[in-house]
Amino acid sequence: MKKEKGIHSLYAADPVRADELLWGRHTSGVSRRGFIKGSGLAAMVTALGASIPFARFMPGGLLPAALANTDTPFEIQGKSGLIILNDRPINAETPAHLLDDAVTPAERLFVRNNGIVPATEGTDPDHWTLRIAGESCLEPQSLTVAELKSKFRHHTLQLQIECGGNGRSEFFPPARGNQWTTGAIGCPEWTGVRLSDVLEYCGIADDAVYVAYEGTDRHLSGDPQKRPISRGVPVAKALERESLIVWAMNGEPLPLLHGFPLRMVCSGWPASVSGKWINKILIRDRVHDGAKMTGQSYRVPCTPVAPGTAVADEDMCIIESMLVKSLITFPKSGITHALAQPMALRGHAWAGDLRVRKMLVSINFGVTWQKASLKRPVNRLAWQHWSAELQFLEPGYYEIWASAEDESGNSQPVVLPGWNPRGYLNNACHRIAVMVTA
Numbered sequence: 001m002k003k004e005k006g007i008h009s010l011y012a013a014d015p016v017r018a019d020e021l022l023w024g025r026h027t028s029g030v031s032r033r034g035f036i037k038g039s040g041l042a043a044m045v046t047a048l049g050a051s052i053p054f055a056r057f058m059p060g061g062l063l064p065a066a067l068a069n070t071d072t073p074f075e076i077q078g079k080s081g082l083i084i085l086n087d088r089p090i091n092a093e094t095p096a097h098l099l100d101d102a103v104t105p106a107e108r109l110f111v112r113n114n115g116i117v118p119a120t121e122g123t124d125p126d127h128w129t130l131r132i133a134g135e136s137c138l139e140p141q142s143l144t145v146a147e148l149k150s151k152f153r154h155h156t157l158q159l160q161i162e163c164g165g166n167g168r169s170e171f172f173p174p175a176r177g178n179q180w181t182t183g184a185i186g187c188p189e190w191t192g193v194r195l196s197d198v199l200e201y202c203g204i205a206d207d208a209v210y211v212a213y214e215g216t217d218r219h220l221s222g223d224p225q226k227r228p229i230s231r232g233v234p235v236a237k238a239l240e241r242e243s244l245i246v247w248a249m250n251g252e253p254l255p256l257l258h259g260f261p262l263r264m265v266c267s268g269w270p271a272s273v274s275g276k277w278i279n280k281i282l283i284r285d286r287v288h289d290g291a292k293m294t295g296q297s298y299r300v301p302c303t304p305v306a307p308g309t310a311v312a313d314e315d316m317c318i319i320e321s322m323l324v325k326s327l328i329t330f331p332k333s334g335i336t337h338a339l340a341q342p343m344a345l346r347g348h349a350w351a352g353d354l355r356v357r358k359m360l361v362s363i364n365f366g367v368t369w370q371k372a373s374l375k376r377p378v379n380r381l382a383w384q385h386w387s388a389e390l391q392f393l394e395p396g397y398y399e400i401w402a403s404a405e406d407e408s409g410n411s412q413p414v415v416l417p418g419w420n421p422r423g424y425l426n427n428a429c430h431r432i433a434v435m436v437t438a
């Protein structure tokens with residue numbers, strides 16, 4: 001992956017970039033491998049609007065003539081305006097200005113897959129079974145979605161999910177993995193039952209330590225013995241009122257890419273703990289040791305290290321709460337603005353397990369900061385909306401910086417925070433560019 005310098009929000013907002021990514025200028029991985037198999041082929045078929053009878057003969061990286069010299073962006077079905085970072089597995093992020101809605105619509109929610117999306121479409125969700133077991137489960141049970149719906153009280157909450165690697169693209173030396181800029185965050189409304197109600201129904205033994213999920217997606221290698229991901233949270237986080245097992249997003253059945261028919265949402269932590277397509281929940285008597293729990297995945301050095309340091313696995317600690325962060329969702333970076341007009345500015349802020357207590361914006365590279373007005377979250381762990389009005393004093397190039405502060409007094413750094421080998425937890429201030437004209 002070629003390392004880009006500069007303001008990440010600028011290229012995240014650039015519609016041409018999706019094409020560049022796909023046709024190889026930036027992601028040699030994508031172009032070399034081509035679109036021949038699996039989800040890659042499906043994506044190309046969607047882009048072309050037709051099947052490709054001779055797909056097996058197509059050279060990797062071939063630009064279909066039908067798409068050559070057009071600005072038709074590659075699209076994932078059900079998504080609109082997302083920037084594709086990888087086609088196998090499918091990973092796509094949302095430009096900041098497309099995250100302006102108070103509640104993130106399905107078509108604007110980022111997609112982060114570690115493996116092959118299971119073919120769960122058409123599954124009768126009432127016949128989907130969730131097995132609750134594990135060493136510390138007193139009475140293991142299998143419950144269908146219909147039973148979950150009938151046995152437990154329903155809850156609807158707006159909960160943010162942010163990938164632990166959101167912002168990775170800015171780290172230097174670069175970290176491997178999807179080069180997320182700012183768009184691996186969203187805050188839809190979820191409906192389901194409390195994880196705690198289900199766990200208590202099955203009995204939690206005194207020695208319980210962790211609650212983990214398994215899903216039905218397959219490992220990229222195709223090996224059925226291997227799991228792409230299986231993560232979890234300590235029991236205390238699982239028992240929070242906001243930790244849910246959900247079947248609906250924004251009042252509709254979960255979209256396939258977001259875990260249809262059943263997923264977990266444990267908001268405020270890396271979204272990798274929010275398992276999709278779940279068919280198993282395990283109450284473990286130890287820290288869960290599933291795929292992407294061990295080694296360097298979703299871990300950061302327990303104590304800060306210099307950029308580029310190799311860190312031994314035993315010196316890496318599991319990421320728990322995410323950090324305070326915010327986005328400017330209006331206006332779009334790169335706009336031109338008339339000097340005489342005040343500029344309306346708005347966005348969202350969130351802080352992992354904590355609440356955001358203050359929001360500041362700057363138009364002079366952080367020399368002075370102006371307080372924005374900040375709303376309360378609709379419920380705990382939902383993002384909070386903020387707005388401000390700016391007045392510019394002379395024409396020229398400006399950057400608007402935004403910085404949130406959480407209830408413990410932590411705020412966002414204006415420079416990159418602690419480098420770590422896998423590029424997690426970048427909560428640097430979001431910046432946008434504005435050209436002010438006389």
Ligand SMILES: Nc1nc2c(c(=O)[nH]1)N[C@H]1C(S)=C(S)[C@@H](COP(=O)(O)O)O[C@H]1N2
Pocket residue numbers: 109110111112113114115161162163164214215216217228229257258259270271272273274275276277278
């Ligand atoms: N079964 C399963 N669950 C999963 C994943 C996955 O690959 N498989 N990805 C995780 C990661 S790393 C993230 S960031 C979120 C992304 O959720 P979304 O695709 O609905 O936005 O799902 C998590 N749950």
Ligand SMILES: [Mo]
Pocket residue numbers: 112162163164165270271272
């Ligand atoms: Mo993630």
